[in-house]
Amino acid sequence: MGNQPFRILDSALIAIATGQKAQNLREFRDILKNIHSGSIYYHFWGGLLHPHFDEPEFQNDFAVWAARDLHDLKIAEQLSIIDPNIFRDIEELRQEVIEIIEERLYASEHVPWVKAGHEFHFIRSQIVIFDSGITYDNPRKLAEAIPKMSLGSIFFHFIDARRRTPESRNDFSAWLSGFNDKYTSLISGLDEIDPYFTTLNELRQEIYKVFNNYFKGGRNGKSA
């Protein structure tokens, strides 16, 4: 086929306290300006790999805090809708968050604050990437393996891939595009998946559904 086999990698994340915490929106903004970039990554994406609950109303930790603890739904909504995928790097994303907060501070008559015990704790993370030892050279076989893939693998190949690959895409699509135009509709289906507003469990199901529809639906089944 001329394409390298797809190697399943896996990842595991561990959280690290930065020791920095904010009790009001101004402190929050000030800390955000200098906090380790890994902390911004963690609070946007790490939520998928650390304890969380299904169907979150607000997608990143900043928005959750604004809603639950600051009780400022306006800023919670504005923070929640930020799509981290569209920023070239963490620094651009950091700037966007700061600007939203600054606008809110400018428009507010007072600085929103939380009571003791409800501060925002800035956390960063370390991620370990390791080899599962499994490879696939056939996309159909890869499709069959998806339901059994660990959530760490889904995170690595579908989420983390976006900050590794030049076109910010997922590894599955990148690999499939190596088969020339053979899997164009499958690639489109995968690219259309919104990795936000979901959990890794649901994301795994969604990816499988796209693969499964492609191969079972016969859109290009015979070629695989």
Add this chain to the structure above:
Amino acid sequence: MENLLEKYAKIVGVEVIDHIRQLANPLKGARILHVNSTKVGGGVAEILNRLIPLKRELGIDAEWEVITGEKEFYKCTKKMHNSLQGDRDDISSDLLAVYEKTNLQNFERLRDKLEEADVVFIHDPQPAAFLHFSKARKGKWVWRCHIDVSHPYRPVWKYLREFVKDYDASIWSLSAFAQSLNHPLYLIPPSIDPLSEKNIELPEKEISDFLDSWNIRRDCPIITQISRFDRFKDPIGVIQSYRLVKNYVPVQLVLAGGGATDDPEGEEVLREVRAFAEDDPDIHILELPPDAHRAINALQRGSDIIIQKSLKEGFGLTVTEGLWKGKPVIGGDVGGIKLQVINHHCGFRVNTPEGAAMRIRYLLKHRDIMETMGMNARQLVLDNYLITRHLREYLTLVVALLLGSEEKIELNYPSH
């Protein structure tokens, strides 16, 4: 014979166990030593009892050692524990001298193992001074703090800080507990063991037999709070909530906790609770022995709603246990309860007896919602708070400590 990992695979899924196995691959043969102060009783011993065999099954040379000391040593460490949790209790220099001497004696006894290990985990303050005495350690040393140190009594923390500041890393249960130290402060929440007596599935008959033995009726909703008799657990507030519910719906309340014989304040609180309950036959106050794990399991499974109306809480493992049994939990809006009880998802967080009463009435009126919340509750624990997650995080931490310190650690693998 089925090994331990296979037993867990039946609960959490084969892919979760495979993931753990692969993560542990580079650690095969690594010597990991855990040291704490007791082999039985208490959450730390419970976790180590299971984590050590699991690590060994993964090919890691894991060992567990326990320190020993005289009565005065434990008197000192008990005071230390309470002060770290916020009691303003100074510790005399004589007691601190006993603490250091006992640490030195135990260090000398375990010196070879400690200094040869690739990774040493020192649990809680009791053996924390070990590192101070080590002059030729080979591996990385990690201090694991299981205590809520969010508001420690500063003089005691400052004393202990001198012993823990030189560790390579520390582990805390929640970010709110983590104290500023000049090394990575890892966050690993505690977990429950689904195969333990306290959490294993029980036959319906056993649950009924337990409830019958305490004269708890099954034809009337049961609301249960399991915790020691402590003002921070607000048992009086729970009774107030029950009364507000009782005006509208028939309901029974169970307040169950460990015996209070060695805890003078506990005895006093228990007396207050009994007096406040005024011999109401639908309030069941149970004093259970510390090893009544199956009884607690049956109580939680036999209940309709679990309540944990704490005013101050560490992580709140009784909440985790209740959620695991598929019960909605009504909890105080404090500590680790905030992480576990998600409003409208698997229960409700409340701030007053009135709030708890309102939520209890709402749930009893909407059994379908209660059922959905129960399913969500179990899933939340399955995904986040079982011992397999705890094991995975320990392994990740060890890999990070031994094989790299950067944000992203890529174990050798070829590119696609």
